[in-house]
Amino acid sequence: MSEVARPPLSEADVRAVLAAIPDPEMPVIGLVDLGVVRSVAVSGDSIRVELIPTFLGCPALELMVAAVRDRLRSIEPDATIEVAVSHAEPWTSERISPAGREVLRRSGIGPPLPMAVPIRLDQPAPCPYCGSGRTVLDNAFGPTPCRQIRYCTACRQPFEQVKAL
Amino acid sequence: MSGFDDIAPALREPLAGYLLALADDEFVLGFSDSEWTGIAPMLEEDVAMSSLAQDELGHAAALYALLGESIGRDPDAIAYDRPAEDFRHARLLDHPRGDWAATIARRWLYDTADGVRVEALVGSSWQPLADLAALIAREERYHRLHVGTWIERLAADDGEARRRLDTAWERLGPDAATVLAPLPGEEALVAAGVVPVASAELERGWRASIAPTLSRCRLPAPPPVREPGSARQRHSTEFRDLHAEFTSVRRLDPAAAW
Numbered sequence: 001m002s003e004v005a006r007p008p009l010s011e012a013d014v015r016a017v018l019a020a021i022p023d024p025e026m027p028v029i030g031l032v033d034l035g036v037v038r039s040v041a042v043s044g045d046s047i048r049v050e051l052i053p054t055f056l057g058c059p060a061l062e063l064m065v066a067a068v069r070d071r072l073r074s075i076e077p078d079a080t081i082e083v084a085v086s087h088a089e090p091w092t093s094e095r096i097s098p099a100g101r102e103v104l105r106r107s108g109i110g111p112p113l114p115m116a117v118p119i120r121l122d123q124p125a126p127c128p129y130c131g132s133g134r135t136v137l138d139n140a141f142g143p144t145p146c147r148q149i150r151y152c153t154a155c156r157q158p159f160e161q162v163k164a165l
Numbered sequence: 166m167s168g169f170d171d172i173a174p175a176l177r178e179p180l181a182g183y184l185l186a187l188a189d190d191e192f193v194l195g196f197s198d199s200e201w202t203g204i205a206p207m208l209e210e211d212v213a214m215s216s217l218a219q220d221e222l223g224h225a226a227a228l229y230a231l232l233g234e235s236i237g238r239d240p241d242a243i244a245y246d247r248p249a250e251d252f253r254h255a256r257l258l259d260h261p262r263g264d265w266a267a268t269i270a271r272r273w274l275y276d277t278a279d280g281v282r283v284e285a286l287v288g289s290s291w292q293p294l295a296d297l298a299a300l301i302a303r304e305e306r307y308h309r310l311h312v313g314t315w316i317e318r319l320a321a322d323d324g325e326a327r328r329r330l331d332t333a334w335e336r337l338g339p340d341a342a343t344v345l346a347p348l349p350g351e352e353a354l355v356a357a358g359v360v361p362v363a364s365a366e367l368e369r370g371w372r373a374s375i376a377p378t379l380s381r382c383r384l385p386a387p388p389p390v391r392e393p394g395s396a397r398q399r400h401s402t403e404f405r406d407l408h409a410e411f412t413s414v415r416r417l418d419p420a421a422a423w
Binding site for chain 2: 053055056057058087088090092117118119138139140141142143149163165
């Protein structure tokens, strides 16, 4: 019985695989919605993925690289898989997709505000829990490089928000 | 990235030295400020200073990686296997972190000078450096905003905070401009556009940029650097202690995985 050759993964297939890999520190969001996938290239039996770091000091980057490599290898054990980190293009919080913003909000993490230069810390931001705009910035820094801490004066709930970068 | 392949041979050594100075600055400051983790004057600052330190260590790691790739050396070996005297950070960072006022004063002096330097490097003719500088510059805006708020707050006090700030300023001020002291072989790098702006011009830009804050805070402008030739050499006893600390794990087990 002749073995039917399975068609290789397309670039869209690879993107779908990456979309299902959670961010190590905010596991509610996948790598594609977070905007850290810069490029996907498939040619013959080789797959090349370029990731970009959110913040340079983010320790999750190495975990992301390993997760992408391991996941692709488990699907395509014979393919040549290369996962590179690129600095050619900065990650910005604008890269988080609308779906990604919604999933962050639903899990209690405020989506990033529009990036402003110079940085504006007084932009109104809705509370992800009660929706009130009466929130204040408690700390421009947070538990990870990409997050800051706000406080909602309406429902008295502190919450984290992705920094505008 | 292809290492120094696209860099003229005569520029490789000066460029390696330049990258090392940038990386060592961020590494030593990041490590020094990480000492506040758990003991900062308030919880918010504990989080903030730890995050700032983490950013600097991230910048250092990326710069050591770029250097390591260029000269064919393991970045961890560059960071952890050099004796203290081979470090090339600016003398400003040789001071111990001191009290909170000293930490803020030093950070403000460093971040304002480093900001001018990094913003200029975004225009480097060497793409890997220009790319990395662009990423670093975006993060550093948050640092300047944060320490900028703090220095004004300490300066506006008329009691202990102001006294401590003045004491720190007297000690740190004379070494502030070491961050922008010219590096060996810099002229050739500037001529090639790898370093887009010469140190002397960066220093002028830095002095102009900090003048309004200095005047508002009633702080004297930092004097010109003493002995600019050794601005990044002959490190202090305090730095040797810090070096012994940050190399201790590596010395204990060089093969340890992080």
